Amino acid sequence: MVATFEPKTDYRVVGTRPIRHDGYDKVTGRAIYGGDMKLPGLIWGVMVRSPHAHANIKSIDTSAAEAMDGVFAVITGADMPKAPSKLVDLGEGNINFKWASNKLMAAEKVLYRGHPVAAVAAVDRYVAEEAARKVVVEYEVLPSVTNVVDALKPDAPILLDDLVGDDLGEDVTNTNMAAHVRHEFGDVEGAMSSAAHTIEREYNMQMVHQGYIEPHNATAHWDEEDRIKVWTSTQGAFPARTQIAGILQVDVSRVKVTPLEIGGGFGGKIPVYFEPIAALLSKKSQRPVKMVMERTAVFETTGPTPGARMIIKLGADANGKLTAATADIWFEAGANPGAFIGPAAMCVYAPYEIQNTRIDGWDVLVNKPKVAPYRAPGSPQVAFAMESAVDELCEQAGWDSMQFRIDNASKEGTRRGDGVLFSKIGMQEVLDAAKASDHWNSPLGDAPEGKVRGRGIANGYWFNIGLKSSANLAVNADGTVQLTEGSTDIGGSRTSMAMHVAEVLGLDAHDVRPVVGDTESVGFTDVTGGSRTTYATGYACWQAANNLVDVLKERVAILWDIKPEDVDFNDGLFSSKAESAKTIGFKELAGKLDDLGGPANSTGAVDLESAGDGFGMHIADVEIDLGTGKTDVIRYTAIQDVGTAIHPSYVEGQLQGGSVQGIGWALNEEYFMQDDGRMANSSFLDYRMPTSLDLPQIDTVLVEVPNPLHPYGVRGVGETPICPPIPAIANAIKDATGKRLYNTPMNPGSIVESLK
Amino acid sequence: MTTNFPSKVHITTTINGQQHELLVPGYMSLLDTLRELIGLTGTKEGCLDGNCGACTVNVDGRIVDSCLVLGAEVDGKEVKTVEGMATPEGLHPLQQAFLEEAALQCGICTPGFLVAAKGLLDNEPSPSEGRIRHWLAGNLCRCTGYDKIVRAVQKASS
Numbered sequence: 001m002v003a004t005f006e007p008k009t010d011y012r013v014v015g016t017r018p019i020r021h022d023g024y025d026k027v028t029g030r031a032i033y034g035g036d037m038k039l040p041g042l043i044w045g046v047m048v049r050s051p052h053a054h055a056n057i058k059s060i061d062t063s064a065a066e067a068m069d070g071v072f073a074v075i076t077g078a079d080m081p082k083a084p085s086k087l088v089d090l091g092e093g094n095i096n097f098k099w100a101s102n103k104l105m106a107a108e109k110v111l112y113r114g115h116p117v118a119a120v121a122a123v124d125r126y127v128a129e130e131a132a133r134k135v136v137v138e139y140e141v142l143p144s145v146t147n148v149v150d151a152l153k154p155d156a157p158i159l160l161d162d163l164v165g166d167d168l169g170e171d172v173t174n175t176n177m178a179a180h181v182r183h184e185f186g187d188v189e190g191a192m193s194s195a196a197h198t199i200e201r202e203y204n205m206q207m208v209h210q211g212y213i214e215p216h217n218a219t220a221h222w223d224e225e226d227r228i229k230v231w232t233s234t235q236g237a238f239p240a241r242t243q244i245a246g247i248l249q250v251d252v253s254r255v256k257v258t259p260l261e262i263g264g265g266f267g268g269k270i271p272v273y274f275e276p277i278a279a280l281l282s283k284k285s286q287r288p289v290k291m292v293m294e295r296t297a298v299f300e301t302t303g304p305t306p307g308a309r310m311i312i313k314l315g316a317d318a319n320g321k322l323t324a325a326t327a328d329i330w331f332e333a334g335a336n337p338g339a340f341i342g343p344a345a346m347c348v349y350a351p352y353e354i355q356n357t358r359i360d361g362w363d364v365l366v367n368k369p370k371v372a373p374y375r376a377p378g379s380p381q382v383a384f385a386m387e388s389a390v391d392e393l394c395e396q397a398g399w400d401s402m403q404f405r406i407d408n409a410s411k412e413g414t415r416r417g418d419g420v421l422f423s424k425i426g427m428q429e430v431l432d433a434a435k436a437s438d439h440w441n442s443p444l445g446d447a448p449e450g451k452v453r454g455r456g457i458a459n460g461y462w463f464n465i466g467l468k469s470s471a472n473l474a475v476n477a478d479g480t481v482q483l484t485e486g487s488t489d490i491g492g493s494r495t496s497m498a499m500h501v502a503e504v505l506g507l508d509a510h511d512v513r514p515v516v517g518d519t520e521s522v523g524f525t526d527v528t529g530g531s532r533t534t535y536a537t538g539y540a541c542w543q544a545a546n547n548l549v550d551v552l553k554e555r556v557a558i559l560w561d562i563k564p565e566d567v568d569f570n571d572g573l574f575s576s577k578a579e580s581a582k583t584i585g586f587k588e589l590a591g592k593l594d595d596l597g598g599p600a601n602s603t604g605a606v607d608l609e610s611a612g613d614g615f616g617m618h619i620a621d622v623e624i625d626l627g628t629g630k631t632d633v634i635r636y637t638a639i640q641d642v643g644t645a646i647h648p649s650y651v652e653g654q655l656q657g658g659s660v661q662g663i664g665w666a667l668n669e670e671y672f673m674q675d676d677g678r679m680a681n682s683s684f685l686d687y688r689m690p691t692s693l694d695l696p697q698i699d700t701v702l703v704e705v706p707n708p709l710h711p712y713g714v715r716g717v718g719e720t721p722i723c724p725p726i727p728a729i730a731n732a733i734k735d736a737t738g739k740r741l742y743n744t745p746m747n748p749g750s751i752v753e754s755l756k
Numbered sequence: 757m758t759t760n761f762p763s764k765v766h767i768t769t770t771i772n773g774q775q776h777e778l779l780v781p782g783y784m785s786l787l788d789t790l791r792e793l794i795g796l797t798g799t800k801e802g803c804l805d806g807n808c809g810a811c812t813v814n815v816d817g818r819i820v821d822s823c824l825v826l827g828a829e830v831d832g833k834e835v836k837t838v839e840g841m842a843t844p845e846g847l848h849p850l851q852q853a854f855l856e857e858a859a860l861q862c863g864i865c866t867p868g869f870l871v872a873a874k875g876l877l878d879n880e881p882s883p884s885e886g887r888i889r890h891w892l893a894g895n896l897c898r899c900t901g902y903d904k905i906v907r908a909v910q911k912a913s914s
Contacts, residue, residue, distance in 0.1 A: 490861070
């Protein structure tokens, strides 16, 4: 039985904006990120990478590197433990250890440019790089394939000889198609053929990267006790431990992962890349080994989110009611299966109530890095297609696209594209807030000479996961509380956790000192991802705080010589039920614990279904230079149902950051691939992410529909905001120029081309 | 150990007001000189090609990407990093404003933004929003969308 909670509004701490606990270290340069790790005797590891996107490894000669002064170890694919083909759930995405191992270091064949083929550990980074250049690898270069259309042709080069594809339940071999799934409800063909208005369009999107500023890194020490200690920037110490142990074929308890501060992830720091390699180099060199990835390798070998080909067809009746929809989507998985077609199916129609729907999704291997989750993985792609098609259908039929979205909005009981029925959701409230917003009711204004302006809107959706979280509390003698929780903090979550505890205990946020635990100091906790952290780990903190109250009631009972059940607790004050004038505050009690049974500790542990469905709508105003095709976003508003905002500043920050990642994806970002499978723009200069100069302030409207599944009404927030921007901008460009773009990025060249 | 590389260079430099006499390998960047030789890891590595600004430091009053400067080049110069911004009296107003305005999420770009923004406010105490956005365009942030960073710089300006 899932517990449900009544909404509350009279919070003391929830909804306030305390300074984050880790902030002082982060503004003074004291915070220790993965790359800052230092240990006595530390040496550096560097990868040797394939210059080819697809090739057989004929031979590797490491002798010249091994002979160099200052080199302690060289490893190749032959040194990797042979992991079995086994699928393990990582919370947001699965991992097959055989392929994951091969992804970290190729055994016989390289599958993407930059694929590691060997690694060197040496006295410092410069010597290690020099040694890596002395490793001689002989390749037999194979034809490569970098898009889904070519990858599915009968004569396509095959990436994985042992792949058995799943085509609607049928096994397929000698293929790049890892999976084909279908969800179908109602009478799609009948509804489509009787629709008064239909539209069918194809959309294509290039692969993009998460773009975190901190490169991947890891420090590992394989010690004399045969235990593997790892310090790293990760979105989850425990899921990292699962991966490291699986790839190295050791028990999880042999691996200790200490999460250091993490410089961005957005999903891309859920997979491990360096940790097992650094561990193997450490084992061979008998020294701690640190590795930090070069930016080119970050682009070429980590992250990205799938490029996509999508065909959407919509049908509506004469009254403007959506009656049928089909979607065929092909997603690039990169070199291993796992292209997020499942999430895409869950998200594509979610903002709408449509009785008859079908989605077919294909998970397709290409010679590019294996994709990793990126903020609502799979959803921004289908949002671009669906929300563009909705607008074009409205244009065709002469309907107002805001009213159309309101009239067709999903609500409690609506069936999602994968069959799940929605419980209490806030789509309608979001649309009402958008329609009432200052932005929507303000004129676009006149464009200067040579420019045109347009406004676009779009919906977005992410389902938000729940999963497992743990937290420990301990009372200090001065009346403060120590909190150890398992979620690595990627954007201020520690403070939200402390606020959960402070709210229960009647303390100030800064009376609770939160730390992120390592895998030996706190219970299992899933990734910081899936928009689950504040929801699930916050829930565990709330539970731990309530358990602490129970522990403390026993101590008060000792003090007053009454029964624990005769003690009340309210707003930081314990009182006697029999004698209400008899009270003791939390802090005073903390000072007396030495004589009342000693340390007072508690724990919280949860495994939750879902963080509640997250819906948003964005409004984008653009100004386009008709000569250069450059698009400036001149006003932008993100409206979202955020449940209850624990720390509103960081909730706004999620909406703003997600919006801007979406704006970059819409306008500039792409993997620009050469015919030989090389990414031509693998630097921050050429992979053009938005700078401060490219943007206006990003306005936010927090719609707070409390989530009944969380004690304070928290709902997942972080991922939904990246879904609406791409179609909102596409719709704004159409409004400005009269020309609709069907491919991303919608860069100046595409716009100039569309105006010809 | 380092026989493959040019010999070391003897330099004297002032870092955050403290004089350092160093033997810097000729190939070593100022970034690595600060992080590896001095232990000042507040200056961050993001790209090593001068495009992200995470390693921004101030050399003789100018902000530079320390990954593009050799350690040997700061001989006789004055280097200021994020570690030198706070004083015994407390945080620099920019640091305080970044905290109050929630202008950081992951925080990896924060030292670079703080040093860059200080470089602006030292010379222009009351910049416009447009001027702030232009000045900070060499520093990438992927978490915040810049909104709260710009607000924090505005708050810290007089």
